[in-house]
Amino acid sequence: MTATNISRVALVVFAGLLLAVPVVMPMFVSPFWIDIIAEILIWSLLAASVNLLLGYVGLLSFGQALFFGVGMYGAALSVIHWGADFWGGLAVGIVAAMLMAAIAGSVAVRLTWHYFAIITVVFSLILYFAAMSAKPITGGDDGISFSTPKVFSFGDLELSLADQSVQYYTILLVVAACYGLFGLIVRSPLGVRFMAVRENDRRAALVGINVYLTRYLAFVLAGGLAGASGALFAFFGRYASASYMFYHVSGEAVVWAIVGGAGSLLGPLFGTGLLIIFRELISTVWEHYLFVVGAITVLVVMFAPRGLAGAWSDFMKVIGRNKPAETPTSNPGLSKPAADTKLGG
Amino acid sequence: MRSGGEDIVALSVAGLTRRFGGLVAVDNVSFELPAGRLNAIIGPNGAGKTTLFNLITGEIRPDAGRVRVHGREITGLKPHQIVRRGVSRTLQIKSVFSGLTVAENIRTAVMVHEGLASPFRPASSYVAVNRRVEELAAQVGLSAHLQTCASTLSYGDIALLEIALALANEPRLLLLDEPVCGMGPRETEETVATIRNIARTVDIVLIEHDMEVVFAIADEIIVMAQGGLLARGTPDEICNSPDVQEAYLGAPEEEDL
Ligand SMILES: Nc1ncnc2c1ncn2[C@@H]1O[C@H](COP(=O)(O)OP(=O)(O)OP(=O)(O)O)[C@@H](O)[C@H]1O
Numbered sequence: 100m101t102a103t104n105i106s107r108v109a110l111v112v113f114a115g116l117l118l119a120v121p122v123v124m125p126m127f128v129s130p131f132w133i134d135i136i137a138e139i140l141i142w143s144l145l146a147a148s149v150n151l152l153l154g155y156v157g158l159l160s161f162g163q164a165l166f167f168g169v170g171m172y173g174a175a176l177s178v179i180h181w182g183a184d185f186w187g188g189l190a191v192g193i194v195a196a197m198l199m200a201a202i203a204g205s206v207a208v209r210l211t212w213h214y215f216a217i218i219t220v221v222f223s224l225i226l227y228f229a230a231m232s233a234k235p236i237t238g239g240d241d242g243i244s245f246s247t248p249k250v251f252s253f254g255d256l257e258l259s260l261a262d263q264s265v266q267y268y269t270i271l272l273v274v275a276a277c278y279g280l281f282g283l284i285v286r287s288p289l290g291v292r293f294m295a296v297r298e299n300d301r302r303a304a305l306v307g308i309n310v311y312l313t314r315y316l317a318f319v320l321a322g323g324l325a326g327a328s329g330a331l332f333a334f335f336g337r338y339a340s341a342s343y344m345f346y347h348v349s350g351e352a353v354v355w356a357i358v359g360g361a362g363s364l365l366g367p368l369f370g371t372g373l374l375i376i377f378r379e380l381i382s383t384v385w386e387h388y389l390f391v392v393g394a395i396t397v398l399v400v401m402f403a404p405r406g407l408a409g410a411w412s413d414f415m416k417v418i419g420r421n422k423p424a425e426t427p428t429s430n431p432g433l434s435k436p437a438a439d440t441k442l443g444g
Numbered sequence: 445m446r447s448g449g450e451d452i453v454a455l456s457v458a459g460l461t462r463r464f465g466g467l468v469a470v471d472n473v474s475f476e477l478p479a480g481r482l483n484a485i486i487g488p489n490g491a492g493k494t495t496l497f498n499l500i501t502g503e504i505r506p507d508a509g510r511v512r513v514h515g516r517e518i519t520g521l522k523p524h525q526i527v528r529r530g531v532s533r534t535l536q537i538k539s540v541f542s543g544l545t546v547a548e549n550i551r552t553a554v555m556v557h558e559g560l561a562s563p564f565r566p567a568s569s570y571v572a573v574n575r576r577v578e579e580l581a582a583q584v585g586l587s588a589h590l591q592t593c594a595s596t597l598s599y600g601d602i603a604l605l606e607i608a609l610a611l612a613n614e615p616r617l618l619l620l621d622e623p624v625c626g627m628g629p630r631e632t633e634e635t636v637a638t639i640r641n642i643a644r645t646v647d648i649v650l651i652e653h654d655m656e657v658v659f660a661i662a663d664e665i666i667v668m669a670q671g672g673l674l675a676r677g678t679p680d681e682i683c684n685s686p687d688v689q690e691a692y693l694g695a696p697e698e699e700d701l
C-alpha cells in the first residue's frame with residue numbers, strides 16, 4: 100500500500116468515525132462528549148480560516164474572531180428579528196462575515212507581515228468595543244439568546260437542533276461542506292495563485308498575478324469560514340455574545356492552526372481537536388490548564404514545525420521511501436530520489 | 445528567422461528618471477530598441493541597469509519619463525498588468541517559488557493566463573496547461589528536473605527556471621538581468637544557446653557582465669554609466685569606443701577583450 104493510499108484510507112476511517120460519533124460514543128463515555136466533538140468541528144472552521152490566510156497566502160491574522168462574531172450575530176439576529184430558520188440564519192451569518200471581511204480586507208491586505216497582523220487586531224478590537232457598547236442590539240458581554248429554529252421539515256417530520264444527534268449531524272454536514280469547498284478552492288487555479296503569493300509575492304506579480312486581489316479574495320473567503328464557524332456556534336449555544344469577538348479567541352485559533360499544521364487542509368481540525376480535548380480533560384482537574392496548552396504548543400513547534408499534519412506527511416514519506424527498498428533491484432545505486440518519489444506516490 | 449516587424453520599435457523609453465534620495469539611479473534616459481534584434485545593456489556596477497528594468501516592469505515608479513512597448517504605453521501600470529501585456533523579466537538575484545517543484549513553478553506561471561472561469565476545477569486537470577509546462581521545461585532544458593523541489597536546484601538551474609517562468613506568458617519582450625551569472629562554462633554555453641533560440645521569436649534585452657556572452661550574442665549594445673546612456677552601437681563599435689574604454693572597460697576589473 101502506498102503512502103497516498105494509506106492517507107486515503109485514514110481519511111475514510113476518520114470520516115466513518117465522525118459519522119459514528121452519536122451512535123458509538125454514548126456506549127463508552129458520557130453523551131456530553133458528542134457535544135465536545137461538535138464543538139471541535141465548529142471551532143476548527145475558525146482555525147481553518149486562520150489556515151487559509153497563514154497556510155495558503157502567507158498572512159498571519161490575529162483578528163479572525165471578528166468574523167466569527169459577525170457570523171454569530173448574523174445568525175442570532177436573523178433568527179430573532181426575521182424568524183429565520185437554521186439555513187437562513189447560517190447564510191446570513193456567512194454573508195455578513197464575508198461583507199465585513201470585504202470591508203476590513205480592502206485596507207488590511209495592502210499590508211503584510213506584522214503590519215497585517217497588527218491591523219487585524221486593531222480591526223477586531225474596534226468592532227469588539229463597538230459590539231460591547233451597542234448593548235441594545237448585541238447584548239454586549241451578556242449576549243443575546245434565542246430559541247432553536249428547526250432544521251428540516253418534511254410534512255409531519257420535523258428535525259430540530261434540540262435533538263442532540265440531529266444537531267451533531269447538521270453541524271457535521273455544514274463543516275464537511277466547508278472543508279469540501281475549501282479543498283476545491285485550494286486545488287483550483289485560484290489556489291495555485293494563493294500558493295504563488297505565499298511562496299514569493301514579487302515573483303507572483305512578475306508572472307502576472309494580481310497579488311493584492313489574490314490576498315483580498317483569500318481574506319474574504321477566510322471571513323466566510325470564520326462566519327460559518329460563528330453562525331454554527333450561535334446555533335449550538337443558542338446565543339451570541341460580543342465577548343467572542345475578543346482577540347484572545349483569534350489567538351486561540353492561530354494556536355490551533357499552527358499546532359495542527361498551517362498549509363494542510365485538515366491539519367487545523369486535528370490541532371483544534373487535540374487542544375480542546377486536552378482542555379476538557381485537564382480543566383476539570385487543574386484550573387491552570389493553559390500551561391498544558393502552552394507546553395503542547397511549544398513542543399509541537401519545536402519538534403514538528405509544520406504541525407501535526409507535517410509530522411504525518413513526513414511519516415508517510417518515510418513509509419513511501421522504505422517501499423522501493425523492499426523491492427529487489429539489480430542496481431540500487433542507480434535509484435534517484437526522483438524515482439523514489441514516483442514509486443512512493 | 446524573423447520576418448516583418450523589423451521596422452517596429454520593441455521598446456521605447458523617453459526621459460526616464462528615478463532618484464533614490466540624492467542619488468539619480470536612472471538619469472533622463474531615452475532610447476528606442478528596434479524589434480527583431482537582441483539588445484544588450486552593459487555598464488559598471490551601480491550604473492542603473494537593474495533600476496531601468498524595474499522602471500520598465502512597473503516595480504518602481506519613475507519620477508519622470510515614459511515607457512512604450514511595441515507602441516503601447518505601459519507607464520504607470522502595475523507589474524502584473526505589464527506582464528499581461530507581454531513583457532517578462534528575470535531577476536538579477538534569482539528567485540522562484542522555492543517551496544514548489546519545477547513543474548508546479550511553471551504550472552503556476554502558465555495557469556495565471558487561464559483565468560478563473562471555473563473556480564472549482566482542479567488546476568491539475570488542465571491538459572493544455574500540463575502540455576505547456578512540459579514544453580517550457582524542455583525549452584530551457586529542465587525536463588529532467590520537473591519533479592525536483594525548486595529549493596534544491598543549483599543556482600544555474602534556478603536561473604533557467606526563471607527563464608521558463610518568464611516565457612509562460614508568451615512574451616513579446618523579454619528582459620534578462622544577468623542570466624548566466626553564477627553558471628559554469630558548460631551551463632553558460634547551453635544558456636546562451638537557449639537565449640539565442642528564444643530571440644528568434646521574442647525581442648530580448650539582456651543585461652550582462654560577461655563580455656564574452658554579450659559580444660557573442662548581442663546585435664546591439666547600450667552602455668550605461670552613472671544612470672545615463674554613455675554609448676550605443678554594434679559590439680565592434682562599443683569595443684573600440686574610447687569613452688567606453690575609459691568609463692567601463694578600463695575599470696579596475698579589466699575585462700579581456
Ligand atoms: N530601491 C533602491 N533604493 C535605494 N537605492 C537604490 C535602490 N535600487 C537601486 N539603488 C541604487 O541605484 C544605483 C543603481 O543600482 P542598479 O541596481 O540599477 O545598478 P546596476 O547597474 O544594476 O548594477 P549591478 O551591475 O551591480 O547590478 C545603485 O547605486 C544602487 O545602490
Ligand SMILES: [Mg+2]
Pocket residue numbers: 493494495536
Ligand atoms: Mg543590476
